[in-house]
Amino acid sequence: MNVGRPIMAAAGFKPAGLALVLTLTAIQAFGQSAYQPPKLPWGDPDIQGIWPGNMGVPMQRPATFGERTTLTEEEFAKKQEQAKKQAQADAESTAASDTKVGIGPPSYWNERGKPTRQASLIVDPPDGRLPALTPEAEKYRKEARGGKGMPGEWRGKADSWEDLNIYYRCISRGLLGSVIPVVYNNGNQILQVPGYVVFRNEMIHESRVIPLDGRPHVGPDIRMYLGDSRGHWEGNTLVVETTNFTDKDAIGSNGAGYPGDPGYHSGQLKVIERFTRTSAKTIEYRATVDDPKTWTRPWTMLIELEKNDEYQMIEYACHEGNYAMTDILSGARAAEPGAKVLP
Amino acid sequence: MLVRYRTFALLLLSVSFLYGQNTAYKAPRMPDGHPNLNGIYQAVNTANWNLQDHPASAGPMWELGAIGAVPAGKGIVEGNEIPYKPEALAKKKENFKNRRTDDPEAKCYMPGIPRANYMPYPFQIVQTAKDILFVYEYASSNRLVNMGKPMEAPSDTWMGTNNGRWEGDTLVIDVTGLNGLAWFDRAGNFGTDKLHIVERFTRTSPDHLTYTATIEDPSVYTKPWTITMPLYRRVEKDAQLLEFKCVEFAEELLYGKYKKTGGQK
Numbered sequence: 001m002n003v004g005r006p007i008m009a010a011a012g013f014k015p016a017g018l019a020l021v022l023t024l025t026a027i028q029a030f031g032q033s034a035y036q037p038p039k040l041p042w043g044d045p046d047i048q049g050i051w052p053g054n055m056g057v058p059m060q061r062p063a064t065f066g067e068r069t070t071l072t073e074e075e076f077a078k079k080q081e082q083a084k085k086q087a088q089a090d091a092e093s094t095a096a097s098d099t100k101v102g103i104g105p106p107s108y109w110n111e112r113g114k115p116t117r118q119a120s121l122i123v124d125p126p127d128g129r130l131p132a133l134t135p136e137a138e139k140y141r142k143e144a145r146g147g148k149g150m151p152g153e154w155r156g157k158a159d160s161w162e163d164l165n166i167y168y169r170c171i172s173r174g175l176l177g178s179v180i181p182v183v184y185n186n187g188n189q190i191l192q193v194p195g196y197v198v199f200r201n202e203m204i205h206e207s208r209v210i211p212l213d214g215r216p217h218v219g220p221d222i223r224m225y226l227g228d229s230r231g232h233w234e235g236n237t238l239v240v241e242t243t244n245f246t247d248k249d250a251i252g253s254n255g256a257g258y259p260g261d262p263g264y265h266s267g268q269l270k271v272i273e274r275f276t277r278t279s280a281k282t283i284e285y286r287a288t289v290d291d292p293k294t295w296t297r298p299w300t301m302l303i304e305l306e307k308n309d310e311y312q313m314i315e316y317a318c319h320e321g322n323y324a325m326t327d328i329l330s331g332a333r334a335a336e337p338g339a340k341v342l343p
Numbered sequence: 344m345l346v347r348y349r350t351f352a353l354l355l356l357s358v359s360f361l362y363g364q365n366t367a368y369k370a371p372r373m374p375d376g377h378p379n380l381n382g383i384y385q386a387v388n389t390a391n392w393n394l395q396d397h398p399a400s401a402g403p404m405w406e407l408g409a410i411g412a413v414p415a416g417k418g419i420v421e422g423n424e425i426p427y428k429p430e431a432l433a434k435k436k437e438n439f440k441n442r443r444t445d446d447p448e449a450k451c452y453m454p455g456i457p458r459a460n461y462m463p464y465p466f467q468i469v470q471t472a473k474d475i476l477f478v479y480e481y482a483s484s485n486r487l488v489n490m491g492k493p494m495e496a497p498s499d500t501w502m503g504t505n506n507g508r509w510e511g512d513t514l515v516i517d518v519t520g521l522n523g524l525a526w527f528d529r530a531g532n533f534g535t536d537k538l539h540i541v542e543r544f545t546r547t548s549p550d551h552l553t554y555t556a557t558i559e560d561p562s563v564y565t566k567p568w569t570i571t572m573p574l575y576r577r578v579e580k581d582a583q584l585l586e587f588k589c590v591e592f593a594e595e596l597l598y599g600k601y602k603k604t605g606g607q608k
Contacts, residue, residue, distance in 0.1 A: 041374040041472075048471065159603035161594050171590045172483075189487075191471050193381050198469050198476060200485070207478040207485040209467055215581045224586040313487070315500040319590050320452045320524075329601035 037277040042194045045236045047277050051188045051305035053181030055113035061120035061128030070117040079115045111184050124300040137294040150264050158332045170318035172225040174249035187313040202313045238275040245269045266293040281307045370546035378512045378546050380468045383582050384574040386461035389416030393530040403443035421569045431563035438531025451589035453484045453501035455525025456518050457556040480584045496520020514544040537562045550576040
């Protein structure tokens with residue numbers, strides 16, 4: 001708009017220019033972007049490209065922030081300073097002699113993202129925190145697997161692979177877990193053909209083919225980790241509704257980045273995603289999570305995706321290279337009293 | 344006379360397959376003028392059991408009875424023979440013997456190329472104005488075919504580095520950078536990380552693609568060899584890919600011996 005106005009003025013169309021500004025303001029007030037994305041030959045807005053997630057925004061906001069959604073200049077400056085130091089440390093390809101030995105990859109593998117002012121991925125409820133669990137979900141989680149609870153992070157003990165979450169098992173990270181940025185391989189790619197949008201996630205290699213033809217969802221007996229997605233355009237926003245989930249995966253239980261609440265949901269989960277291209281380089285991705293069996297109210301995440309066509313998506317053969325599972329389980333057996341070491 | 348006639352017919356057939364012009368069919372076009380290959384396809388043959396001619400036989404697990412048995416099938420290898428070097432043929436036989444546990448399909452590993460195209464699961468071709476994505480239902484595997492400037496394999500992978508181009512109405516995909524860990528079928532046919540595969544997809548009717556792949560690997564074969572088959576469009580209303588995330592079905596096989604209770608269930 002700042003670019004457009006002088007041109008309007010120069011052409012002597014002040015009233016028209018003003019009307020345009022008012023219209024744009026009105027559109028923005030309704031949450032639509034003023035940016036007009038290019039159109040594909042069949043009329044759909046073009047949102048194609050590689051849109052990696054940006055690491056570094058916590059899922060939940062620190063309680064001290066209250067309803068403040070962005071960092072102050074001071075907090076942001078501090079974050080930038082930390083990022084600079086981190087980048088220097090990451091560039092070191094050998095560990096310092098006093099570094100604790102860990103099982104993680106070398107730090108230069110990590111994607112740290114670009115510091116932003118966003119205080120949390122969760123933008124609704126207004127405090128940026130997960131809403132309370134329903135009593136039913138509390139009970140379910142406590143009693144799951146004979147009182148062992150839901151599988152989570154590896155804490156040194158494992159009787160079976162079922163004691164580890166589905167990320168460790170390389171099954172899937174679920175629909176939202178596949179978008180929430182983690183340590184590395186955060187590539188997302190969008191492809192479009194008439195009647196379909198495909199959302200492709202680099203980590204654990206997912207390709208969600210989303211029909212746009214208004215067909216009904218599959219029957220209720222068909223359950224999938226990534227659910228069953230149907231999309232349509234509302235103006236320039238792609239709206240995708242997904243149902244038919246399993247109750248075996250969790251939102252954000254990626255083993256990295258978001259420890260704490262594993263976000264297990266029920267099969268009643270419904271996810272509404274909204275993809276809006278807000279500039280040539282940015283997509284505003286909002287996902288509303290509605291699962292009345294698990295959470296006392298719906299909640300919404302906002303993830304800013306930035307286009308990077310230089311980004312190379314590499315095959316992420318998670319299960320094929322899952323040496324960790326064999327090592328964790330055989331290690332746990334070897335640590336048992338009187339254990340014979342298995343080959 | 345009859346023999347000569349047959350040879351001539353076969354020659355004619357091969358030539359027409361080669362140029363993808365065995366019918367006068369002209370495929371619908373994309374806005375860029377190339378044939379539109381978008382759709383959900385599936386092979387209807389027994390190539391995933393065995394690329395070569397094979398009679399019906401018992402499967403690797405008697406426990407499954409006739410459910411696990413192998414249906415008879417005409418091979419899809421041109422001339423039926425795979426020109427293995429002697430030591431490679433021995434390895435293939437070894438693979439066959441250990442197929443119940445060693446076939447990467449049993450472990451839910453990615454199928455590799457060409458096997459992904461004739462697994463008993465559908466796949467979807469997503470042909471954009473730029474690149475072409477193949478989405479396979481089996482194990483959520485997929486591969487992006489780069490239609491731009493050919494790129495070198497950044498690293499060996501299960502699904503390879505795929506560089507595509509159009510030769511007339513045929514999509515030609517040059518596949519390199521395969522890690523050679525995938526098998527070609529449940530009979531243990533295989534290649535190595537030296538594989539170079541050239542695939543051709545031609546839309547030969549509203550509901551068919553003709554698929555051929557020429558397979559080259561001087562470390563195991565004495566010469567290149569070719570497979571050919573039709574791929575069928577899934578024509579049912581609202582056809583769609585579902586999920587076959589099979590890791591869960593392979594964990595007992597892979598990790599069962601490390602379980603606290605120990606051993607197979």
